[in-house]
Amino acid sequence: MTMKIPDPSVLVTVTVNGRGLMLPKGKNLLQALLDVGHYVPHYCYQPALSVAGNCRLCLVEIEGRPKPEISCNMVVTDGLKIRTDSELIDDCRKGMMEFLLMNHPLDCPICDRGGECMLQRYSMEYGWGTARTVDARRRFVKPQFDPLIDIERNRCIMCTRCVRFCDEVGNDHVMGVFGHGSRNYIGTFGNGPVSNPFSGNVIDLCPVGCLTSKPFRFEARPWELRQTLTTPRHANGIVTAWTRGGRLLRVTPPARRRHGLYTIDEDTTRFISNEVRFGSLYTDNEDRLLEPLARGKDGKLVKSEWEPALDRAAEALKACKPGEACFIAGERSTNEEFYLLGRLARAVCHTPYIDWRGRFVSESAAQAAGVALSASDGDFDLLDKKAYQAMLIVAAGDLYESAPDISLRLREGARLKRTRLGLIDSRVNPWLGDLAETAWLEQPEKIAATLIALAEALEKGKDPANAPQGMEKLFKFVTAEHGLLVLGLDSAGGAIAPELVPAALRILRALGVGWHFLPVTAARNAKGGFVAGAQSDRVPTGRMIDPELRVKADEIYGSAIPADPSPAAPGLLEMAAQGKFKVLVLHRCDELVHHPRRELIEKAIAATPMVIAIDVFPSWITERAAIVFPGSMFMECDGSMTDIDGTLQRMSKGCRVPGNAQEEWRIIELLGLKLGDTRRSKRAHEIFADLARAWGRPDVTLDSITLKQPGPEAPQGTHNYFGVIKRPDFKLHSSERPELAIAANSNATSGRSDLLTLWWIQHSQGPDHLGSRSSQFDALRPRPRVELSTADAARLGLKNNDWVLLEGGSEQPSQVLVNPTLAEGVVYGAANVLGLRLADGAGLPHVNLMPADAPAAEILEQEATARR
C-alpha cells in the first residue's frame, strides 16, 4: 500500500544577487531562500505562523520596483530578480536595527536571552555598533502576568510572534499589542496568565529577551549549558535538554546549530507542550527513591543494599511455579525495558502473565486497544507531507488535555492546511472545533453506532445519495480518496473502546486502502509495549502468540514461551485480587497510582504475598510493596521510545544516576542474572540490538535512531534538520485489517434518563505521577471542574461556577462549566483532578450531580495564590 505524496511545486528561476536559484513557484520568498541556505535576517517571520511584516528586516531590492520590499510577504514568481546584498539593503538594515534598538535597554549582562539573542546577533552582523541616541530610553513597569513566563517589556521589539502564536496555535487569543506609537507594549487581556497548554513556546519564539522562562530565570548563561537531544519519558516529542553540571535546567524544542554553537531555535515548527517543557523539571524533586527498600521482619520498609534486596526478590520468583508470577509494565517504560520484562517473565520465570495496559479500566477495553494498535498504520510524516486529504478524529478531541503533544501534531496538520479536519466526538473543544470542516456531536454510547451507520452507507458505495439521513456532510467528508482515521482509545479509560474499535475497523474496510488508521492514547509508549513484547498476546515483533510461534520462540528469547493465554493488565489485576499470584512485579506503574479503580489495585496488592516495585518516586504503591528498587529519571537513562505512529525516538542519557539508584534495564537484568539468565549488557545499545534483530532490522542501532546532536552544521537559516534524524523505514503493523470479535459491553448502551454519563480523561497537568512532581506544575494544576451541556445545565438549574458533587464518582466538589459543544446527557471531567473512584470497569460510569457547598474561602485563596 503506497501513499501518493503530492508533487513539490514547480521550480522557477529566481535571480538572487546575480546568481540563478531554482525556487518552488508560489512559495513564500523568504522561506524559499532560507530553505536553500540563503540567509536573510528576519524577526517577525516565523515559518509556522502567519506573516506579519512588521520588523522590516527581511527587505530585498527587486528589479523594476522603486523601493525595497519585505521578502516574507512575497511569493516566488518566475523571472524575479532580487538583491539581498546591495548598499541600499545594508543601509536599510542598519537603519532598522538602530530603530529597533532605540528604546532597547543595554542590560545584556543580566538578560537571560544574552548569548542566544537574535538582537545581539543582528546588531553584530547588520547593525551600527554604536548608539547615537542621547535621550533617556523608554521604561515600563515590570508586571507579573504568568506563573511561568517572565516579561520585560523594555526589551520588546514588537515582532508579535507571541501574539500570533496564541492566536493561531494556542487558539486562546489572550495576548495582544496594547498602546500605540512608541508606547506599544505586549500583554495579556485582563493581565491574566497565558492559558493554553503550549504557552511556554512563546519563550522560544521571542527573538529577544522580552519573554523568558521563570523556572530558568538566572539559572545559567546559555553558553554554559550542555545539550542533549532526547525524548522525555512522560510525554511525546523530541526535545533538547539543557544541563549544567549534571542538573537539568531547561527543556526546549530541538536546538539549532549555528556558527558551531547550539542555540534555541526560534524558527522551530516543532512546538512542545508545557507538560514537556516544565513538567520535565520533576528531576529537581528531592523526594525520590535513592536506595533499595525491603520490608523487614517488623513489617516496615527499611533501606537495604542491592544484593540482599535482589536476592530476596529472586528467591520469591524462583519459588513460584510457572504461572504464579505476574509482571505489569508501566506505559512509560522504554522499548528495552518492555523487551527485558517480557523476556524475564516468559523465558526466565515461565509465566505468560505480562502486560502494559494498566491504564484501561476493563479487560475488554485493554484487549480492544491492543487490537487497534495492531491495525495502526497512520503516519505523522505523511500528514506533514500533505498525503492525507482528510483526517477524521473520532473520540480523541480530549487529547488536548490528556496528551497535548499528540493533539498538537494532529491539529497542526489541519491548521497549516495539510489536511481537512472532521470530528466525531462527545465533546468538541473550540481548539479543534474551530478548524473542523465538519463536526458531529454524539453521546459516547452512540459514537460506535454513528461509525457503523457511516460504514454501512460506504459499503453501498461512495455515491452521495447513499448518505445516511442527516449525515450528508460527514459522508461527503469521508469519501476522500486518502485519509487518516484517528481513534481515541482511552477516553473514559477505554470504556467505549470495545464497541468503537470494531466499528472503526469496519469503516476502515469500507473506506478502502487509501485511508490509514491511527489509534491514539495518552499512554506514552503504548506502541512500544506492543512491538517490544510486553503485551500479553504479542512477542517482540508485534506478532500474535499462537501455537506455531510458541515452538519457534527460541529465535526471540532463546527458550519456549508458556502455553497459557494471558489476560491484559486489568484482567491480571483481577486475578491478583483473587490471590492467584505469589509475586507481582510492578515496573514504573505511574498510571496505577492515580487510577480510578484504586480499590482493585489495592486488593491486588494486598492479596499478593510479594509485591516488587521498580519506581523513582515513593507512592502508595511503593509503600505497600515488599521490595522497592529505585529507578532513574529523565536524562538518566538510555533507551528508545516508540511514538504513537511507530516512529522510534531516542532517549539519551545526559546525567549520572544519583545515589544508589540504577537504570531500570539494569535492574531487570540483575534480577534475571539472579534467576539463572545469562544476559548481561554493558549498555542499553546491546538490548536494542537484540530487539532490532527480533524486528528483522539488525541494521538499526540505538545511535542511528536519533543522532545525539542535530549532526553536521545546518546551513544558516535551515530549520528542518529533522532530515538527519534517521527514521527506520519499517512499519510495525499488520498489513491487513484484523477482524475483531469482542463481546459488546451490555451496560454501555443503557441510557438512564436522570443520570448523566461521565466522560472522563486523565489530565496531563493533573496530579499525575511524573509531571506533577515538577514544582513548576503547582502553577499549572487545573482546578476541579466538570463540563455540562447547555440543555443539561438548564434542566438541572446549574450555571457556570456552581459547585457540584459527582454522586457515584468522586467525593470532591467541583465547579461547573457550561459547554455548548458537549453532547446532551454527558458530564465531562478529568479523573485525576476530580479524584474519581470507580467500583468496576464495566461500561461508562453514570453519575448524579448534586449541588454542593463551595469550599471554604481560605482554601480557594490558597489555591489561587499557588496558581499566580
Added chain:
Amino acid sequence: MLIDFIKGLAVTFKHIWKKPVTFNYPEVKRPQPAFYRGRHRLQRYSNGLERCVACALCAAVCPPEAIYLEAEENDPKRPVGAGERYARLYQIHQIRCIWCGFCEEACPEDAIVMGPIFEMANYKRSDFVCNKEQMLDAPDKGFGEPIVLKVNQPL
C-alpha cells in the same frame, strides 16, 4: 690576567656602596604598581552594594576556566547587588588561575579587578578556592553611583 681580576673586583666594590635592588621580604614588601595582577577583588558601589551582576562573562572568557559562579535574583527589599541579579556564589580557583586579567577586561560592570595581593600560599589545595567573601572590598570602600533608570511609562 691580574688586571681582569682587579676590573671584576672594581665592579663588586662599586655595588657594595649602592642601594640594593632586592627587598628584605617578608619583613619589607615591594610596593606594587597600580596595574599589578594579583588576587582578584570584587568592587562595590559607594552605597555598599556589590557591582557584580553575575553575567558570567568573566567565567566565559577565563582561559583555564578558573571562575565558577551562580546567579540569583536580587531582592529589592534587601538588595545585595545594584542590578536585578547578583552572584550568590562566586569562586575563583587560585591554582587554576593564570593571572591573565581577561576577567577584568571582560567585566561590563567594573566589578572584578586584579588587586595587589600576591601572597596566596596555603596548606590545603581546597583552600585555594577563593570565595566571594574573601575577594569583596570592604563596604565603605565602594565608588560610583549605580545607574537607576526612572520608569517613564507607568503601565
